[in-house]
Amino acid sequence: MTNQVRQHRVRPVNLDLFRFHFPLTAVTSITHRITGVALFLGMWVLLYFLHLALRDDGSERLSVLLESSWSKGMLVLLVACAVFHLVAGAKHLLMDWHIGESLKAARMMSWSAWFLSVSLTLLVALAFWW
Amino acid sequence: MSRVQPTNHWGVTGFLTQRLSSLLLASYALCLTGFFLFATDVDSETLSEFFGNVFMKGFSFVALISFVAHAWVGLWTIGTDYIRPHYFGRFAALARMLYFGLVLVTLCGQAVWWLLIIIRL
Numbered sequence: 219m220t221n222q223v224r225q226h227r228v229r230p231v232n233l234d235l236f237r238f239h240f241p242l243t244a245v246t247s248i249t250h251r252i253t254g255v256a257l258f259l260g261m262w263v264l265l266y267f268l269h270l271a272l273r274d275d276g277s278e279r280l281s282v283l284l285e286s287s288w289s290k291g292m293l294v295l296l297v298a299c300a301v302f303h304l305v306a307g308a309k310h311l312l313m314d315w316h317i318g319e320s321l322k323a324a325r326m327m328s329w330s331a332w333f334l335s336v337s338l339t340l341l342v343a344l345a346f347w348w
Numbered sequence: 349m350s351r352v353q354p355t356n357h358w359g360v361t362g363f364l365t366q367r368l369s370s371l372l373l374a375s376y377a378l379c380l381t382g383f384f385l386f387a388t389d390v391d392s393e394t395l396s397e398f399f400g401n402v403f404m405k406g407f408s409f410v411a412l413i414s415f416v417a418h419a420w421v422g423l424w425t426i427g428t429d430y431i432r433p434h435y436f437g438r439f440a441a442l443a444r445m446l447y448f449g450l451v452l453v454t455l456c457g458q459a460v461w462w463l464l465i466i467i468r469l
Contacts, residue, residue, distance in 0.1 A: 251426065258419045258454075265461050272399060272465060277392035304377060307370050314367070 246328040250306040253299040260296045267293070294343045301342070302335040366421045369414035376411040379404075400469040412462045416455050423451045 240248075270276035270283070283289045309331050312318055318327045383398055384390060398404060427447050433440040 251422075254419075254422050255426065258423060261415070261419075261458050265458060265465065268399075269461070269465055271392060271395050272469060274392065280392075300377065304374055307374070311367065311370070 241325075242328045243324050246306060246309075246331055250303060250310070253303040253306075256299045257296070257303060260292075260299065263292060264296060290346070294339070294346060297342050297346075298335070298339040301338045302331075305331045305335040305338070362421045362424070365417050369418035369421075372410055372414040373418060376407060376414070379407065396469065399466075405466055405469065408462075408466050412459060412466070415462075416459050419455060420451070424448070427451070 267280065267283075270280040284293075309318075309327050312327070313324075318324055387394055387398075399408065427444055431440055431444040431447055436443045
């Protein structure tokens with residue numbers, strides 16, 4: 219028993235992440251994760267915007283804020299994260315139901331997730347700036 | 349050969365929490381999208397009217413709970429995936445505790461603010 223535990227402890231782990239070539243499905247997966255963290259942190263920003271928008275004395279401050287392209291860009295970035303996280307999450311749920319688990323289908327769904335979320339984000343950004 | 353059995357069984361609960369909250373958050377997001385899509389004039393008044401509606405207040409509360417649960421499960425997974433002795437050496441346990449503490453404090457702060465926004469409407 220002790221011997222086995224020791225063997226487990228010294229097993230070699232080679233995970234130099236920068237030496238990998240990541241397939242599209244892996245990139246989609248890690249982006250899902252990164253956008254999730256971004257949304258968690260960005261929730262402060264979203265709450266601040268909501269807080270300003272719903273207060274009588276806040277709307278003035280909000281319209282000043284929305285004139286700067288920094289906060290506009292921040293909002294669009296958060297929308298992009300939300301859209302991607304939503305679309306990739308839907309893909310994840312489909313795979314929970316064993317839909318699209320073959321390599322070919324998984325690749326196709328990854329492409330679709332990127333295509334769909336990028337075009338949706340572009341639409342939102344266009345509507346926002348128009 | 350004996351196998352080490354996990355002592356806590358939160359895995360299934362976390363899995364189901366993540367799925368259920370994802371559906372609730374998705375419907376909340378679609379609801380907000382619908383408002384911004386079809387509202388002719390988005391200003392402070394229409395926004396307050398929309399969010400101040402009893403149904404929307406309840407929905408916002410459900411979304412708040414879902415967000416905290418969803419974020420917690422997701423960030424917990426990230427913490428246990430990356431904050432390990434392999435990367436952090438003997439500071440792994442301490443770093444993980446710090447990380448979990450920071451996540452919890454942040455989520456509590458966001459929940460309180462969100463709640464205040466809902467209540468004040």
